[in-house]
Amino acid sequence: MNLKVEFKNVYKSFSMHAKQSQKLLELFSLNKKGKKEKRFQAVRNVSFKVFEGESVGIIGLNGSGKSTLSNLLAQVIQPTSGNIDIYGETSLIAISAGLNKNLNGLENIQLKCMMHGISKEDIKRLTPDIVKFADIGDHIYQPVKNYSSGMKSRLGFAIAVHTDPDILIIDEALSVGDSTFAEKCLIKMNEFKEKGKTIFFVSHSAGQVKRFCNKAIWMHYGEIKSFGDIQEVTSVYQEFIKWFNNLTETEKARYKKESLEEQAVLSHKDKNSRDTAFLKNIAVILPVILFGVLVVLQ
8 A cells, every 4th residue: 555644753832822922923933042932742752654545533532632633634734843744635624624714605615626726617617516515505605704613514524525635634524513414424435435545534433433444543632642453542542531531520630730731841942943933834824825816816
C-alpha cells in the first residue's frame, strides 16, 4: 500500500494569552526577544503512519487534542515542530469549517469548490448534487450565519464529499443533526472506502468508530495513548472510560487539572524561532488574502 500520511515527532503549542492584542502580536511573532511565555502543548510528540485505503478513528476525551490533530492533518494549521508528510489532497469536514458565514449556501459551494481547483463548468455540474445531498431546503439561499449547527454540518459534508479528495478528515461532523443524515453520511463514507480513499474520523463515539474504521488513534491530553487495530484500541479506551466514569466529580476535576498542567510549559523564544513562525504564518495567510482579491476582481 502507498503511504498517505506520516507524522514525525509532531508538536503543536499555542500561547496562553490574557489579551487579544497579545495574540495578534504572537501571530506575527513580535514578542520581545528572550521573553519567557506560557504555552499550551495541544499535541505532543505525535508520530504515526497511515496508508492508502485505511480508515482511522481518532478518539479521546474533550481537550485531548483530537481537533488540533484533525487541523494539522488538513493543513489548516502548521506544527510548532516536527514533520508532517501528506501525499494527496485533503478535505476537512467539521461544523462550519471553511464556510464563510456572510455568504449563502450556494455562494459557499462555489467558493469551496474554487479553493479545491474545480473549474466553473464542473462547479455548475456538481452544485445540484451538493444541494440535494445537503437537503437544507430554501436555507441554501440564506447566509450561513443564520444556519443551525446541523445545517452547517450538512452543507460542509455535502461539499467535501463531492470535491472527491484523496484524504477525508471528518471532525465531529456527525455529532449534530438527525440520525437519518448521519446514516446517509456513513453510506457515503463507505463509498469512499471502496474507492481506496484514506479517511480520518474524529468522534466521541467509540461504537461509531468501531463500526466504520479499521484502525484507531487514542489521543490523551495531547499524546497518542494507543494506535493500531480498531478492536484493540477501542477496547483499552473503553476500559479507561469505565474507570474514569467511576470517579467522583472531585476526582475527575483533579485528574483533568493535573493532566492539563502537564501540557502547559514555559518556553524561551529566540529570534530564529520568531522568524520561522513569522514565515509560516505568512505562508498560511497570504494565499487566503490573494484568493479573496481574485474573488473580488471576478
